[in-house]
Amino acid sequence: xxxxxxxxxxxxxxxxxxxxxxxxxxxxxxxxxxxxxxxxxxxxxxxxxxxxxxxxxxxxxxxxxxxxxxxxxxxxxxxxxxxxxxxxxxxxxxxxxxxxxxxxxxxxxxxxx
Numbered sequence: 001x002x003x004x005x006x007x008x009x010x011x012x013x014x015x016x017x018x019x020x021x022x023x024x025x026x027x028x029x030x031x032x033x034x035x036x037x038x039x040x041x042x043x044x045x046x047x048x049x050x051x052x053x054x055x056x057x058x059x060x061x062x063x064x065x066x067x068x069x070x071x072x073x074x075x076x077x078x079x080x081x082x083x084x085x086x087x088x089x090x091x092x093x094x095x096x097x098x099x100x101x102x103x104x105x106x107x108x109x110x111x112x113x
Contacts, residue, residue, distance in 0.1 A: 041071045048078035050107050052100065055085035078111055 022037075029037035040046075049072060053065035065081060072079040082103050084091060091100045 042074045044076040046075070046077050048111055048113060049080070050104065051079070051081045052091055052104075053081060053083045054087035054089055054091050055083060056087060057089040059089040080107065082107060 025035060025037045029035040032038075051065050051069050053060075053062040055062055062083060065083075069079060069081045084100060084103070087096070087100070088094060091097070
C-alpha cells in the first residue's frame with residue numbers, strides 16, 4: 001500500500017484549495033510593469049505608514065525595514081520607522097508587546113490619528 005493511498009482520505013478531508021494566483025503575482029511583481037501587486041511608493045494620497053523593526057529579527061532584518069522606509073522617501077505622506085533593538089520578529093505577540101503597542105499609540109497620537 002502506498003503512502004498516498006494510506007493518507008488519501010485525510011488529504012481529501014483536510015486539504016483546503018486556495019488560489020495560487022495572488023502568490024504568483026506577488027512573487028513576480030518586480031518582473032512585470034503592470035503587476036497587480038505593484039506598490040506606488042510615491043503615492044502622496046495614501047494613509048500614514050509606520051514601519052516597525054526588531055533589532056534581533058532574523059526573518060526581516062532591520063536593514064530591510066530601513067530599505068522599505070527609503071523606498072517611500074519620495075512620497076509626501078507620513079512615513080516613519082520605529083526600531084525596537086532588543087526585539088525579534090514577533091514584536092506584537094512576544095513578552096513585552098505592550099512596549100510596542102505604546103510606541104505605536106504614541107506615534108498615532110503624534111500624527112493626530
